[in-house]
Amino acid sequence: MKLLTRDRLDELLLLLREEGYRVLGPTVRDGAVVHREIAGSAELPAGWRDDQAPGRYRLHHDGGRELFGYVIAAQGWKAELFPPERTLFTAVHERGRLRFVPAPLDDDRRALLGVRPCELRAIEVQDAVLRDGPYPDEAYASRRGNLFTIVVNCTRAAGTCFCTSQRSGPRATGGFDLALTELVDDGPHRFAVEAGSPAGEAVLERLGLADATGADHRSVDDGCARAAAQIKRRLTSAGLPEALMANLEHPRWDEVAGRCLNCGNCTQVCPTCFCTAVEDRPDLSADRATRTRRWDSCFNPAHSYVAGGVIRNNTRSRYRQWLTHKLATWHDQFGHSGCVGCGRCITWCPVGIDITEEANAVRQGA
Amino acid sequence: MLPRPFRIARVRREIRDVFTWELEPGDGGEPIAFGPGQFNMLYLPGIGEVPISISGDPYATTLVHTVRAVGAVTDLMRKLRKGDEIGVRGPFGVGWPVVEAEGCDVLIVAGGLGLAPLRPAIYHVLANRARYGSVAIYYGARTPADLLFRKELERWRGRFDLFVEATVDAADTRWAGRVGVVPNLIDPRVHRFDPDHTVAMICGPEVMMRFTVAALQRHGVPDARLYVSMERNMHCAVGLCGHCQLGPEFICKDGPVFPFDRIAPVFHAREL
Amino acid sequence: MEPLKPLDELLLEHPFFADMAEGPRKFIAGCGRNEVFHAGDYLFREGEAADRFFLIRHGSVAIQLHVPGQEPLVVDTLQGGDIAGWSWLVPPHRWANDARATTLVRAISLDGTCLRGKCEEDHSVGYEVFKRFIPVIAGRLSAVRMQLMDVYGNPAKRG
Numbered sequence: 001m002k003l004l005t006r007d008r009l010d011e012l013l014l015l016l017r018e019e020g021y022r023v024l025g026p027t028v029r030d031g032a033v034v035h036r037e038i039a040g041s042a043e044l045p046a047g048w049r050d051d052q053a054p055g056r057y058r059l060h061h062d063g064g065r066e067l068f069g070y071v072i073a074a075q076g077w078k079a080e081l082f083p084p085e086r087t088l089f090t091a092v093h094e095r096g097r098l099r100f101v102p103a104p105l106d107d108d109r110r111a112l113l114g115v116r117p118c119e120l121r122a123i124e125v126q127d128a129v130l131r132d133g134p135y136p137d138e139a140y141a142s143r144r145g146n147l148f149t150i151v152v153n154c155t156r157a158a159g160t161c162f163c164t165s166q167r168s169g170p171r172a173t174g175g176f177d178l179a180l181t182e183l184v185d186d187g188p189h190r191f192a193v194e195a196g197s198p199a200g201e202a203v204l205e206r207l208g209l210a211d212a213t214g215a216d217h218r219s220v221d222d223g224c225a226r227a228a229a230q231i232k233r234r235l236t237s238a239g240l241p242e243a244l245m246a247n248l249e250h251p252r253w254d255e256v257a258g259r260c261l262n263c264g265n266c267t268q269v270c271p272t273c274f275c276t277a278v279e280d281r282p283d284l285s286a287d288r289a290t291r292t293r294r295w296d297s298c299f300n301p302a303h304s305y306v307a308g309g310v311i312r313n314n315t316r317s318r319y320r321q322w323l324t325h326k327l328a329t330w331h332d333q334f335g336h337s338g339c340v341g342c343g344r345c346i347t348w349c350p351v352g353i354d355i356t357e358e359a360n361a362v363r364q365g366a
Numbered sequence: 367m368l369p370r371p372f373r374i375a376r377v378r379r380e381i382r383d384v385f386t387w388e389l390e391p392g393d394g395g396e397p398i399a400f401g402p403g404q405f406n407m408l409y410l411p412g413i414g415e416v417p418i419s420i421s422g423d424p425y426a427t428t429l430v431h432t433v434r435a436v437g438a439v440t441d442l443m444r445k446l447r448k449g450d451e452i453g454v455r456g457p458f459g460v461g462w463p464v465v466e467a468e469g470c471d472v473l474i475v476a477g478g479l480g481l482a483p484l485r486p487a488i489y490h491v492l493a494n495r496a497r498y499g500s501v502a503i504y505y506g507a508r509t510p511a512d513l514l515f516r517k518e519l520e521r522w523r524g525r526f527d528l529f530v531e532a533t534v535d536a537a538d539t540r541w542a543g544r545v546g547v548v549p550n551l552i553d554p555r556v557h558r559f560d561p562d563h564t565v566a567m568i569c570g571p572e573v574m575m576r577f578t579v580a581a582l583q584r585h586g587v588p589d590a591r592l593y594v595s596m597e598r599n600m601h602c603a604v605g606l607c608g609h610c611q612l613g614p615e616f617i618c619k620d621g622p623v624f625p626f627d628r629i630a631p632v633f634h635a636r637e638l
Numbered sequence: 639m640e641p642l643k644p645l646d647e648l649l650l651e652h653p654f655f656a657d658m659a660e661g662p663r664k665f666i667a668g669c670g671r672n673e674v675f676h677a678g679d680y681l682f683r684e685g686e687a688a689d690r691f692f693l694i695r696h697g698s699v700a701i702q703l704h705v706p707g708q709e710p711l712v713v714d715t716l717q718g719g720d721i722a723g724w725s726w727l728v729p730p731h732r733w734a735n736d737a738r739a740t741t742l743v744r745a746i747s748l749d750g751t752c753l754r755g756k757c758e759e760d761h762s763v764g765y766e767v768f769k770r771f772i773p774v775i776a777g778r779l780s781a782v783r784m785q786l787m788d789v790y791g792n793p794a795k796r797g
Contacts, residue, residue: 100370275608275609279414280411280412282411286412296607303599307437314637321611535788543715544698577784
């Protein structure tokens with residue numbers, strides 16, 4: 001483990017930029033922490049803290065200098081790797097013949113600064129869906145292949161976090177290029193840094209950092225333990241898929257359907273939801289059409305359309321699909337849960353529906 | 367995955383709302399090799415894309431699709447003519463167990479348009495007839511005028527190595543055949559099969575498949591050798607878009623054909 | 639010309655009676671007789687007294703509904719091994735539809751009045767008869783429900 005002092009953070013960003021990376025990080029925009037391309041560490045949300053609860057998200061400034069004092073941004077990194085809208089190809093009709101021109105792949109090098117451990121896990125979950133199956137999504141694989149990830153471990157938790165139940169945090173154990181832990185408690189404002197890949201090692205080497213002391217190690221451990229201790233939400237995974245699938249007619253589904261507004265916010269903020277719909281946009285001359293893919297949601301009635309009808313034609317069956325896919329059938333499909341415990345679906349639900357509470361209720365009533 | 371242009375070489379009107387296309391590559395490339403029960407995504411630029419099972423002979427080079435005009439895309443497809451071009455992606459999905467069925471008696475049970483995805487399996491079995499035991503085709507349709515591939519059915523009925531029986535939901539007295547539901551055609555006293563060595567391939571509306579599975583279970587055919595073809599919303603055809611999920615299954619890539627014992631846990635679940 | 643077999647033996651060949659004990663079968667056979675219908679003949683017609691039912695041995699029978707001014711509507715067809723007619727069990731014992739031979743049909747008819755009497759006389763015979771009719775009736779009802787759903791209709795044009 002090495003030590004990077006706060007005043008040298010921009011050296012790291014500069015070095016990545018020299019390697020051809022666009023650096024993206026958290027910044028405050030419209031009252032929320034969001035991920036944007038940043039020019040330097042001055043754009044990071046220094047002193048900003050987030051207050052998250054079911055159906056509630058507020059930022060406030062605590063007057064401090066901690067750069068990653070907020071817990072989790074409004075959106076994950078999904079939009080960078082798997083954009084909400086993407087052109088697939090253009091169909092060109094010329095002299096009675098049809099031709100298809102693929103949209104170019106995005107091969108920008110992206111460095112993501114401030115990836116939370118649960119967000120890193122979310123990227124791995126999307127890898128399994130979009131990159132590692134029999135039919136990889138080329139656009140995702142291209143962006144993913146050019147990624148440099150800088151995790152920032154969590155030293156505090158939000159009210160909606162439950163990464164400890166999903167074993168995705170508060171400290172990343174691998175799969176990153178670099179992992180930082182921000183230390184502000186005692187001594188200078190600094191980051192403990194670990195490399196998790198040859199690319200990460202090379203960057204650390206070029207920075208020529210000092211080794212972390214035993215006290216720094218202890219501070220990192222203490223910080224992450226503090227975050228873990230703050231997490232009160234629990235979701236017991238053992239036996240959960242079987243319990244959910246055995247209770248598809250549980251009255252709790254009706255009960256939650258009475259509260260759910262069917263807005264689909266949960267699917268839009270979920271860092272692993274991957275449903276997309278395609279649409280055609282003909283141009284006015286009618287000899288050209290663009291085929292576009294957009295994020296879809298299983299809360300849209302059209303999601304389960306078949307000739308002549310909609311299979312999941314009520315909120316109950318749509319909410320049930322979302323929850324059982326995330327927590328049950330995802331295991332059958334990919335060998336692990338589709339939930340990383342980031343808590344966004346709880347925060348951004350306008351009526352504060354809590355996935356852990358619903359899943360536990362269906363299981364307990366079994 | 368990018369579509370390839372295919373040219374309509376022939377259009378055949380089948381029954382009401384249903385037509386068959388013979389398609390040839392418009393890019394000078396190879397024809398699409400497929401297994402019985404697989405499907406392609408057919409694309410009409412500016413309008414949309416639909417999953418359509420392949421209904422032709424797996425040993426032929428022409429690509430054959432039988433389409434029912436049942437929505438915005440297929441309604442417009444019906445207006446296309448010989449020489450027009452469309453986009454084709456495929457083939458996709460897991461099809462009928464024609465290899466696993468070798469050495470077994472084969473029951474092909476179709477309802478309505480469900481005969482189209484089964485026709486390649488029938489061609490395959492007939493082309494390799496000696497590899498199978500007794501073979502029966504049971505087909506149900508709405509009325510005599512709704513029987514798909516009627517001439518072909520009559521030709522098959524004339525073969526001595528094939529049992530063919532069709533039924534309709536309602537008819538007038540000019541119809542000399544059976545009236546009633548397709549599961550009731552399956553009668554071991556009329557056509558013998560050995561339940562322990564039988565593979566059944568079933569395709570039709572879900573209700574028809576439910577009744578047929580129940581009938582075959584009563585006749586003693588094990589669930590693992592009852593194969594059904596499922597239908598759900600499909601956009602991508604490769605398990606990436608999430609629309610066609612039925613419980614743990616992606617119908618597009620894990621199916622559309624499933625052994626019944628695999629799909630049984632969710633087969634009777636409502637609105638799943 | 640098929641060799642003449644005792645009626646009791648013919649009953650045994652029909653799946654309807656196949657697993658019935660000899661006692662009740664012989665008892666019931668007393669109400670039966672052999673019948674032959676040619677294509678186009680009616681086994682029974684709607685509204686007429688339902689005084690019997692048929693065990694079809696060979697051939698096929700169409701169950702039809704008469705529609706004034708139109709071709710009759712065929713709603714079911716029966717084959718060798720099937721039974722035709724249960725109105726003899728249901729008061730007021732009148733046929734609810736037509737049954738018409740579409741090929742040469744060989745059948746055994748059982749006198750309903752006679753059989754109703756025997757069922758009253760010996761309830762164990764009645765139970766044997768009802769045990770065989772109920773699944774047939776339930777099967778027909780279930781088939782009719784499926785036909786009613788019009789599952790093969792164009793889903794876009796339904797409703």
